[in-house]
Amino acid sequence: MPSLVTPGFRLHLPEGLSLGGRPVLGPMTLDVPGGTTTVLLGPSGSGKSTLLRLAAGLLALPPGGRLATEDGAKLAGRIAYMAQQDLLAPWADALRNVTFGAHLRGTPPDLGRARALLAQVGLAPTDAAKRPAELSGGMRQRVALARTLMEDRPFVLMDEPFSAVDAPTRHRLQSLSARLLAGRTVLLVTHDPMEALRLAGRIYVLSGSPAAPAAFAPPGGDPPRPAADPALLAAQAALLERLAEAVA
């Protein structure tokens, strides 16, 4: 049943991308296969967030650039976006933040589903009425994850979504999001090799100047992979070496 499989997409930049006259991305083709998580790994300033913003439609495609999905329909309007900051509206409570998309589009929100999602990401029913300022950093990021899921899009674009929370919370959120986002086409940007190896179906390391992606084979097994897996730890060392080369 091919119609049930989330399509993949491809970002094609035949001439690369320059911002303010400075080349940021080299000529490249980025393939994001359907129904799995593709992780884009790179040091700070390597242009990985720029790539994600291009895919999200937040940045205009350069001349010759193309963004195409396997099913031929447009990507715009079918994505959910999650950033490093939780980007919760400080004036709205958690429930309202989860349904923020419907609020912005002026459509009636499905409050039942929003409450169910909040429970799924591990928030107590009483937390639904709390404003972001009353929630901890980890809880806010959970609300942001619930908001991303609430949008219920086939394509999910995440820009270092868990880098602002502490290590144990990050670990739990990674497992949670891998479970809840299974089956969707996810493009995740991170600078954390462990995160990449735990979550990825496919890994690209962005390196060079202007940057170009190079594939890195993820370890076997389905995400979320346990952090103690020896194969994962070995791969982490190799990936770290690759990243260090990328900086040099």
Added chain:
Amino acid sequence: MANLLRALVAAAGLLLLWQGFVWWSEVPPFLLPSPARVALALVDRWDSLLHHALITASEILLGLALGTALGCLMALALAAWPAGRRWLLPLLLMSQAIPVFAIAPLLTLWLGFGIGSKVAMATLIIFFPVATAFYDGLRRTEPGLLDLGATMGASRAALLWRVRVPAALPGLASGLRVAAAVAPIGAVVGEWVGASAGLGYLMLHANGRSQTDVMFAALFVLMLMALALWFATDRLLRRAIPWQPDSLLDEKVTP
């Protein structure tokens, strides 16, 4: 409660100093009346003070309402209409570059000695802090929040009304606090230039007859009104915008 007590003690201390100075220097009452004389004037002339205070208060409140409405409209127009910005921005600056004291006689000439010219002056003075503070807030929306809204398929209007305006409310609140503090200036300046009623008029009138105690009494009433206005505004804003980042809220004593 403790804050109120401290304020009362400080005020009582100042009054004592004042009374002591008057006793010690034997300054004539028409130069500096003692607090006791001012209190006597307050009691003796309470009906006329109340009458004039009500007029000044309505001028201030009308000016505050009009100035806030116009200031908000201006800020929204500046934020929503980029092409009009270069036309409107000079207008906004001009409204503040011309001192209200300088055009007070003109406004009195055009709008008469009644309440109209004073409301216009208060409006002019209030307009600027409200417009600039709100516009500043509208411009400083967290860019990530706008990105998120764009990926969610929000229209420009929805982004303005449902993201930028609520995000700018704390900014508007600080503009309104400034407005509440300066609002009495506009009304009283207007009364000073030409009026037949109001506390400013009463003060000018008393000054002409060397009734310094009545002047001080009117000043006292004006001060009370200004303080009440500021605290009421502050209270209201805190209640309406409970999420605003505010260090004052943190140091507030728990009840």
